[in-house]
Amino acid sequence: MAKKVSRAVGVDIGGTGIKAGIVDLERGELTSDRIRVDTPEGATPDDVLAAVQEVLERLPGVEGDLPLGVAFPAIVKRGTTMSAANVSDSWIGFEAEKFFEKGLGRGIHFVNDADAAGIAEVRYGAARGQDGLTILTTLGTGIGSAFIYDGMLIPNTELGHLSYKGDSIEKYAAYSAMERDELSWEKWAKRLQKFYDHVDFLFSPDLLVVGGGVSKHPDRFLPLLELTTPIVPAVHRNSAGIIGAASLAGD
Numbered sequence: 001m002a003k004k005v006s007r008a009v010g011v012d013i014g015g016t017g018i019k020a021g022i023v024d025l026e027r028g029e030l031t032s033d034r035i036r037v038d039t040p041e042g043a044t045p046d047d048v049l050a051a052v053q054e055v056l057e058r059l060p061g062v063e064g065d066l067p068l069g070v071a072f073p074a075i076v077k078r079g080t081t082m083s084a085a086n087v088s089d090s091w092i093g094f095e096a097e098k099f100f101e102k103g104l105g106r107g108i109h110f111v112n113d114a115d116a117a118g119i120a121e122v123r124y125g126a127a128r129g130q131d132g133l134t135i136l137t138t139l140g141t142g143i144g145s146a147f148i149y150d151g152m153l154i155p156n157t158e159l160g161h162l163s164y165k166g167d168s169i170e171k172y173a174a175y176s177a178m179e180r181d182e183l184s185w186e187k188w189a190k191r192l193q194k195f196y197d198h199v200d201f202l203f204s205p206d207l208l209v210v211g212g213g214v215s216k217h218p219d220r221f222l223p224l225l226e227l228t229t230p231i232v233p234a235v236h237r238n239s240a241g242i243i244g245a246a247s248l249a250g251d
Contacts, residue, residue, distance in 0.1 A: 007031065008067040008250040009059070011052055012113060012241030015039060015073060015086030015141035018048070020055040021239065022062065023246035028124025030239060035059050043087035045094060049103045056104070069109040069245030070100055071116035073144065075156045079110055085160070086141045109249040114138050115155050116244030117211045117234065118146025122153075123247055125209075125235030132206035135159075135199060136234065138241075140212040143170040143195070147203075159199060169195055175214045189224035200229050207231075213238045 011020045018039055022032040035055045040047035052070070056062055074081040079097030084090075097110035111119075118136040121127045127134040127148055138144040143160030146153065160170035171177065173195045178188040196208065210222065211234035218233035225231060236243050 005067055005250050008069060008246035009056070009062055010069050010071070010116075010242035010244070010246030010249070011055065012071045012116065012239075012245060013039070013048060013052065013073065013087075014113065014241075015043070018051045018055055019239075019242055020052075020059050021242045021246075022059065022066070023243050023250075025247060025250045028120065028236070028243055028247065030242070032059060032061060034239060034242065039087075044090055045088070045096070045099055048087070049100065052100070053104065067109070067246070067249035068104070068106060069111065069116070069247070069249030071111055071113040071241040071245040072096065073113045073142070075158065076110055076112045076115075077156065082156075083158070085144075109245065109251075111245055111248055112144070112146075112156055113241045114144025114146045114157075114211075115153055116146075116242075116248065117144070117236075117240035118148050118209075118244065119153060119247055120236050120240040120244035121209050121211070121234050122148045122151055124243065125240070126232050127207060127209055130207050133203065134207045134209060135203060135205045136209040136211055137199075138212035139173075139175045139192075139210060139214045141174065141176050142168075143174050144212075159195075162195075162198060164194070169198075175212060185220045186224060189221045192221065193225055196225060196227055196231070200227055205229050209234050211237065211240050 134148040136146040145159035173191040208231040
């Protein structure tokens, strides 16, 4: 019988930053500082690998036998990245899990970043114990999504790429669009309303959870949304990807 591990390392690769931390798998909490470096410009595989090596070297207490989970902003099927959201197109059709395992010299668990955040929230956060369909959306550089049905992950949903006016809706409604277009919270909430209305209509979820960096300001925009489905901020906010990736690695 395999020994149950109590800690694991999570790395969350995003469009603007790469973050890592050590996670207590019983409590779903970071037991270390969260180490962050900027995502390299262009975000090619070699440059991203070097940045991941840097955050792991700067993370104190990372023993070689701790499981390691890596979350990445792409569709991930059997370790291969099938898309490229806010990273180099060279990731499309790329055997990323093997690439990282070779470069880091260890086995890893490789997963979509929003799916990792969804796992963190269903195991340790806002969706814990929730029946039916929970949809987590991460609002940041783009819009990521995770579907959790009765506690089970349905991987690789891409709600940020729903079509809106001939383009991905994340170009219109992500947190980066608010910053780019210098929108007030009220004007940005009107864009989010269109996104969540469409999601609500298509999937009839039982709970919506909002993650990503903007989830630390829930009072600024969630009360402005008018939805039939309950919508709550993620408990683990911008650390959810780290926690979820570590938790999956611990499995």
